[in-house]
Amino acid sequence: MERRACLEAIHADLADVAVVTIMGAVAAELQAIGHRPNFFYLQHAMGLASSLGLGIALAQPTRPVVVFDGDGSLLMNLGGLTTLARYRPRNLVHVVFDNESLLSVGGFPTATSTGSDLAAIAAAAGVPRAVTVRSIAEFVDAFRAARASGDLTTIVAKVEAVGPKAFVTDLALLENRYQFARYLQGRAPL
Numbered sequence: 001m002e003r004r005a006c007l008e009a010i011h012a013d014l015a016d017v018a019v020v021t022i023m024g025a026v027a028a029e030l031q032a033i034g035h036r037p038n039f040f041y042l043q044h045a046m047g048l049a050s051s052l053g054l055g056i057a058l059a060q061p062t063r064p065v066v067v068f069d070g071d072g073s074l075l076m077n078l079g080g081l082t083t084l085a086r087y088r089p090r091n092l093v094h095v096v097f098d099n100e101s102l103l104s105v106g107g108f109p110t111a112t113s114t115g116s117d118l119a120a121i122a123a124a125a126g127v128p129r130a131v132t133v134r135s136i137a138e139f140v141d142a143f144r145a146a147r148a149s150g151d152l153t154t155i156v157a158k159v160e161a162v163g164p165k166a167f168v169t170d171l172a173l174l175e176n177r178y179q180f181a182r183y184l185q186g187r188a189p190l
């Protein structure tokens with residue numbers, strides 16, 4: 001399956017959810033599908049999208065939070081999973097798009113291409129709900145089940161290593177930051 005199709009399938013579900021993505025292909029795709037002021041595309045800082053999501057989820061426990069991570073990013077900071085599990089934010093869904101590569105910087109293969117299982121690692125870290133999905137229907141079901149479960153979930157979505165031509169968003173980081181901060185503060189979009 002393609003990551004873009006996964007994002008399209010749940011885009012309507014992200015209307016009033018704090019969304020944090022990694023940089024690169026996933027950010028460019030989500031913005032192209034339809035940017036919202038509640039979407040924040042974290043630049044650089046590989047492996048820290050779930051940490052940013054964790055901070056928001058703990059600070060605002062009634063707000064749903066969704067993180068879109070990548071296999072390469074998560075592998076750079078596996079301790080992020082143990083910290084997520086330790087604090088167990090019930091309002092956070094952690095999606096890892098596992099394309100077995102560092103697509104946004106040239107497609108170098110990651111450890112998942114030789115068998116490392118990120119859902120098993122998440123479960124071993126103590127994440128209470130951790131699943132792997134391989135079709136759009138499975139992905140949508142897992143995403144909605146995670147939202148409904150009221151517990152921390154990591155969904156590893158196995159996707160093809162394909163993406164947009166340009167891996168950049170058409171939105172300055174600073175502008176995105178202020179938009180997102182206003183959203184979190186409940187202030188009207190500018």
Ligand SMILES: Cc1ncc(C[n+]2csc(CCOP(=O)(O)OP(=O)(O)O)c2C)c(N)n1
Nearest residue numbers: 024044045046070071072073101102103104
């Ligand atoms: C600490 C750090 N090292 C390197 C980079 C350069 N970089 C940006 S995106 C990326 C690849 C991300 O891979 P993955 O999380 O698997 O997502 P994909 O690009 O495959 O969607 C890299 C290495 C970075 N942003 N930060």
